[in-house]
Amino acid sequence: MTTIVALAFLIPLGTALDRDVREDALADAARRSAMITGALAVSSDPAVVRRVIEAGSGNSTDPPVVHGLSTGGSPRADSQDVDRAIRDGAPVVADVPGGVVRLEPVPVAGRVLVVEVFVAEAALNAGTGGTWLMLILVAIGLVVASVIVVDRLAARAVSSARGLVDAALAVGDGNLELRIQPSGPRELAEAGYAFNRMADRLVTSRTDERELVADLSHRLRTPLTVLRLDADALDSDDTSVGSFSAAELDRRRTIRRIRQAIVTLEGEIDVLINTTRKTVSAEALPGSCDVSEVVRDRMVFWAALAGDQNRSHRVTGAQLRIPVPVPRAELAAALDAVLGNVFRYTPQGTAFEVAVSRRDGYIAVRVDDAGPGIADPDRALRRGASDRGSTGLGLDIARRVAQQANGSVSIDRARLGGASVVMLLADPDAAPRQVSRFGLVGRLAREKESATRRRWGRQRETDE
Structure with a gap:
């Protein structure tokens, strides 16, 4: 050509x-x-x-x-x-x-x-002979140069295509960490960028699946906690001291098997959570629910357990319908995670309170307790961090649910004397906030952010 x-x-x-x-x-x-x-x-x-x-x-x-x-x-x-x-x-x-x-x-x-x-x-x-000779030499030079250029371009294209094929084979073999440097013609470079995005998406999808397994496993901790507390309330399972009838021996052995099964199940859930936990950003799920309805429904469950442990409790602000852009199951799991911490890490008989409020474009779900408090709020809000060797996922579940509704989770001193965990959820029905020309909105936002990270001295054992 x-x-x-x-x-x-x-x-x-x-x-x-x-x-x-x-x-x-x-x-x-x-x-x-x-x-x-x-x-x-x-x-x-x-x-x-x-x-x-x-x-x-x-x-x-x-x-x-x-x-x-x-x-x-x-x-x-x-x-x-x-x-x-x-x-x-x-x-x-x-x-x-x-x-x-x-x-x-x-x-x-x-x-x-x-x-x-x-x-x-x-x-x-x-002079025409010299002219024709020069033109012939120019033609030969152009042909030779074009052949070299085409050869180099073809070599780059072949090298880029070979690299893309090798990377695809490596990803197919399970090496999801491999990325390529896009090169070659524009089409092959675009294919390289598309390959990298695909590999990133595969990693994200696989990590999200593991996170989902970890979160679902953590949700099992709530009914498991109830079973453990009920099992602890049963009679002794000791059969080595005293003389018992056959029926009593059988009853005590049954109690022992129940307690052993609960301990085994707790261990298996902890192993499942720890082996599948990854730190990724969760994607917001579509859906909405009524905060008040979720709070009332979950408190029916937790009130029964609170009665068994002589815990006084109160629910305020959950009379009116308050919609939020969060799936019902997600909000219920977040509330269960926070309440589960109260029952697990405060002594029996400790009072608690659940309150729902609505102001300044946000809906607040607050859980206060009269326990010893949380020593390190920042650590408690970090995923996978715990002072008791647990999974450290409870408050992180609440935080990610709040982020789905463009909100946040904060820990502060409760009016009852213990910890106060507040989930802020953006109010979808709130009017847009007017921006002050004096910059007060930005200042107040910064002050609120600093307040959510406040530290205080009273000690509390933390799960999540």
């Missing part, structure tokens, strides 16, 4: 250069003929014309000739060409052996003289 383009460009160029050389030679002949024509217009004396011819020709071996006037020299033009020039009354260029002649008629004193100027073949083709 490059050869065809080079020939299509260089052949017309060489032809045009040849034509320019020929036209220059004929223009020089016309100039020499004009000198003689001017002399004839002044005088038709052969001696005068001869001197003009000698002056204009120099050492040329083929001086101009004037037909019809004795000026010396050997004419080369055929008589028919001379007659044609006289008949036409215009210059005539005719081919002769060794070159061409230019014949120009000149009327002088009632007759027509013809000035003949010979142009040799060498003058007509002066």
